[in-house]
Amino acid sequence: MCKGLSSLPSSCLEKAKGMRVKLSSLAEIHHKHKIHDGKMLQDLETLLSNKIGLQAFRGFLRSEFSEENLEFWLACEDYRVSPSNLQKTKASSIYSQFINPHSPLEVNLDAETREALLGLMDSPGAETFDRAQQRIYSLMAKDSFPRFLRSHHCMEAIKAF
Structure with missing residues (x-):
């Protein structure tokens, strides 16, 4: 038994x-x-x-020397849930770190998306980086x-x- x-x-x-x-x-x-x-x-x-x-x-x-794509995506996720009083500071940081041409962690975005982001930097909102984040996500999903x-x-x- x-x-x-x-x-x-x-x-x-x-x-x-x-x-x-x-x-x-x-x-x-x-x-x-x-x-x-x-x-x-x-x-x-x-x-x-x-x-x-x-x-x-x-x-x-x-x-593969492309960690900036993931870091940008994660920064956008963090930005999305940030309180509105911190968004302008975080948006500026994300822009200077990942979007600004020749920044050390510059992500590969088309000129149209970059220009659209530049126009939103004065008054960023919760969805400011949505388009750019989706483009980088697609790049990671299809390539990396x-x-x-x-x-x-x-x-x-x-x-x-």
Whole structure:
């Protein structure tokens, strides 16, 4: 007759519990994968909302010298939820850090988007960076993210779960 889990030492139960948590996280990632042309693709939005995934993606972008795209996207996310009394200061900081031509972390935006942003800097609102942020997100989703999925950074992130 089986005695069940109560007969196992507590250290084994703790290890089993930890494995269950890791496996459920991994299962969640696999559940959110989409099959496309026989390849497993994970949603960029899901990756950016996951701490381990975000760290792995940041490391990958750093290795490709394009970490500024993620940093800009994150700065825009922070800006969006900032109190209105801090928006002008944060908007100015984001502009000088990422938008201003020849800034150290300049992101790749078209001239039309840059000009539109310059016009909004005097009185920024919650949606000031929406268009630019979406352009950078699209750039990451179409360019960097597919390469990330084939990288060792991605494999290491999956192992960490």
